[in-house]
Amino acid sequence: MAVSTTSSTVMNNVEAVRATLYEAMKNDDRTIILGEDVGARGNVFLITKDFINEFGPQRVIDTPIAEASIVGIAVGMAMEGLRPIAEIQFADFIYPAFNQIVGEAAKTRYRSNGEYTCPLVIRTPYGGGVRGALSHSVSIEALFYHVPGLKIVAPAFPADVKGLLNAAIDDPDPVLFLEHKKTYRLIKGEVPDGHYTIPLGKASVLKEGTQLTVVSYGLYVHWALEAAQSLANEGMSIEVIDLRSIRPMDKGTILTSVEKTRKLLIVHEDNKFGGIGAEISAMVAEEALFHLDAPIRRHCAPDVPAMGYAEPLEHEYMSSPAKMAGAMRDLVKF
């Protein structure tokens, strides 16, 4: 992480996204923001408020409600030398752009034998816990996780939001940048001033421990941390890893930790079946089997199509610090 100044400012995640986008727009004329309501409305979370006044409608482009077009146009811009940052208003609506992301953006470098790259960032708010029901709560990472050529980032803290979004903008290939909407205003933290990047594909050990490794990302990182800290009062020593980047996966950090603690719990909001946890679990089973002292466990959403609107249904679908503590306690005691 190259920090050019030591001073910092307290921000929440939404402010961190806004500050980083603003800086990118300021520093590089090639930067284009496009998406639904990003212009006059200034984004539904006010992330790009007033950007259109300062940078003009040529660089802050309000699009129709047509996700395939948003990403398709952005792919073309990226291939021809611009630095587009496309926004999908809610991850729940990303599906029409699936072909443009998976079939075009992710394959550009390979298909053109390296002649073209696709330096595209697709930002989108995702995740539940906000009574968003079926169309404003979805986790979509696993659907794109399978795709080589695509990077997926899901930061949890404001400082990581800035460092990783800068890295995503700098990256010569497409990056899907996932922002957990419940953390937008809930999570605040110090954000270093000035330009810096955090390398994509590098996890962060938030809390060291000896008895269990917990791997998570997004909102659940905060809850996992809370659960691990509460279990410290019961004498349990739990290591918490924030993936930050879902893909590339930081195998080294995960394996080093599991070889120390010998137990692994993967926690994510997305469904369990075929999720991020499945890949991490398989990787650890392949590379660290003889260090494991317990079955690898995944604490994830149940296999139902979505979280319901009704509060009890949402609670049932989502985890909580208490539920996570239960899963952690079971595995420590195993």
Added chain:
Amino acid sequence: MATTITMPQLGETVTEGTVAQWLKKVGDTVEKYEPFVEVSTDKVNAEVPSPVTGTIREVLVKEGETVATGAAIAVIDEVGAAPEAPPAAVAPAAAPAAAAAAPPSSNGHAAKTQAISAAAPATGGGTPDEALRAASPAVRRLAREHQIDVRAIIGTGANGRVTAEDVLTAAQMGPAAAVGQAIAVGTNFGATGAPASGTSTYGEPIPGTIVPLNQARRIIAQRMVESKHTAPHAWSMVEVDVTNLWKWRTREKDRFERETGYKLTLMPFFIRAVVESLAAFPLMNAKFTAEGIYVNKDVNIGIAIGLATNLVVPVVKHADQLSIKGLAIAGGELIEKARKGKLGVDDLAGGTFTVNNNGANGSYASAPIINAGQAGIVTMEAVVKKPVVLENDAIAVRSMMNCCLSLDHRVVDGYVASGFLADLKKRLEKMGPDGVL
């Protein structure tokens, strides 16, 4: 079912072993855990307990012959054993029920598992096959690396599962499970500073609550009961005038510490006298077996070292071949390793007699428990200045120390034991005030 027994690996660096003596012949029956062969290596001599109950069908290696570790040395026909699930079917805690229901294994697989367990014979434990079935990959790997039989460990995990931590604790406790004679007795070596905390700790002793047993405490408890129930203990004590020895040691200690980095306690002088007395009384350096009294060839002295929460007994090998200086250094190294929790299998294996410095906190007499598989244990109690009536009826202030001996009355009687103690007293009283370390 035939079980092939292989040459065990009796130490990390050991690659081969010599069959010193077959304790059982072809056709003899052997109980599970009963020693059936004595193996010697350049590190240790050990009796290898049988992993199964059965009849010796074949002896593949002659006495005196040396073979590589892992080489087949005997075949035992197992009797009355239920067919075991093949190890391949044992998914780590995945489905114990499924494993239990698996069909009887091919002999190849089962024989291999049994062969491995011979390297680290069990000494106890409740439901051995359950323990093995639930052993995680980490437990299996660590058990193999430390040559510990998982079935000998009482698990602290859910439903009594043996955890990786349990294996490491057992490894730190020493190869009691591997060679059957490491964990002993006594308390508080303590003469050279505060004991470091071991890897395991007690819970806080809150009145009216139960402090859960950790692995170390379980093993110590098991061995103490085993020794007390198996070996009829007899006890004797002599009072030794160590005035001259004390002077000698006091004069040498600063220079010694400067030159070697190790403290010079009374312990090496004491061990020197003990090994000389053992040479004079070889039955005290022996052990009781069903066939008779086995008199040990080597003199390997275990030193009881009390740590904050457990007890380890590392062994000074061939102590009879070391000078007082050599004993002080060898002992100092072991104590240092013990406090750092770095004692290896080789450091703890092969003891033939044990000494215990019990006097550091002022104990005047004690009745130690014998380290199972040995004939005796002797303590050094506190050195106390006393008025003593000398041979010429004069009264003088002398430094006096009691030495207490517990002996396995199956091996020797009081006649030999008191002879040994008198000999030890004589040797100690002859030491100093001058001499060569």
